[in-house]
Amino acid sequence: MVAEILTTISGWVVSVISHLGYGGIVLLMAIESANIPLPSEIIMPFAGYLVSIGQFNLWWAGFFGAIGCVIGGAFSYWIGMIGGRPLIEKYGKYILISHHDLDMADRWFKKHGDITAFVGRLLPVIRTFISFPAGISKMNFKKFIIYSFLGSLPFCLLLAYVGKKLGENREVLSGYFHKFDLAIGIIILAGIVWYVWRHIKNMKKDKHD
Numbered sequence: 001m002v003a004e005i006l007t008t009i010s011g012w013v014v015s016v017i018s019h020l021g022y023g024g025i026v027l028l029m030a031i032e033s034a035n036i037p038l039p040s041e042i043i044m045p046f047a048g049y050l051v052s053i054g055q056f057n058l059w060w061a062g063f064f065g066a067i068g069c070v071i072g073g074a075f076s077y078w079i080g081m082i083g084g085r086p087l088i089e090k091y092g093k094y095i096l097i098s099h100h101d102l103d104m105a106d107r108w109f110k111k112h113g114d115i116t117a118f119v120g121r122l123l124p125v126i127r128t129f130i131s132f133p134a135g136i137s138k139m140n141f142k143k144f145i146i147y148s149f150l151g152s153l154p155f156c157l158l159l160a161y162v163g164k165k166l167g168e169n170r171e172v173l174s175g176y177f178h179k180f181d182l183a184i185g186i187i188i189l190a191g192i193v194w195y196v197w198r199h200i201k202n203m204k205k206d207k208h209d
Contacts, residue, residue, distance in 0.1 A: 013042050022060060026068040033072025044156050048163025058160055065156030066149050073131040073148045080135025109133035117144050121151025
């Protein structure tokens with residue numbers, strides 16, 4: 001059952017990027033940054049794999065990944081600004097957003113201020129939820145967009161570069177993985193399993209608190 005779900009999700013990611021090109025990267029990274037459970041650890045490495053076979057350019061892949069992050073982050077910012085934390089706490093559980101995640105993002109934003117919109121985008125987990133406290137605090141929107149892009153760009157480039165390097169060695173690695181090159185398959189499986197496991201664990205913590 002789990003294997004089928006993983007295969008379906010990873011296959012969909014691959015299909016979207018393969019058919020829509022850079023637009024697919026923008027769409028998927030926007031979804032991820034809008035807090036829908038779709039890990040960037042799957043999206044950008046596959047884009048990097050396509051760089052390794054000559055379909056994408058690394059810098060453009062990173063650029064459009066960052067654009068997607070900004071779009072999705074702006075959506076989350078708007079929700080935080082309009083609905084505040086109560087709205088997020090009420091409905092966030094349906095997309096695996098836990099109180100633990102929100103608390104962590106809140107602490108970062110209160111401690112470091114506006115610059116967190118930049119620094120937070122460089123950090124796993126924090127980057128996914130940092131847009132909410134930015135919106136709740138009504139951070140200057142123009143500054144939020146600029147910081148979000150500048151922080152997202154190196155993150156997306158790094159993941160794409162990892163996928164590129166693994167893709168360049170696909171002939172050495174592919175014999176160990178039947179359906180996908182190991183370069184893509186391991187990242188897809190590990191990314192989904194870790195992402196979902198972590199969020200479910202935090203949701204369970206919320207119930208006991």
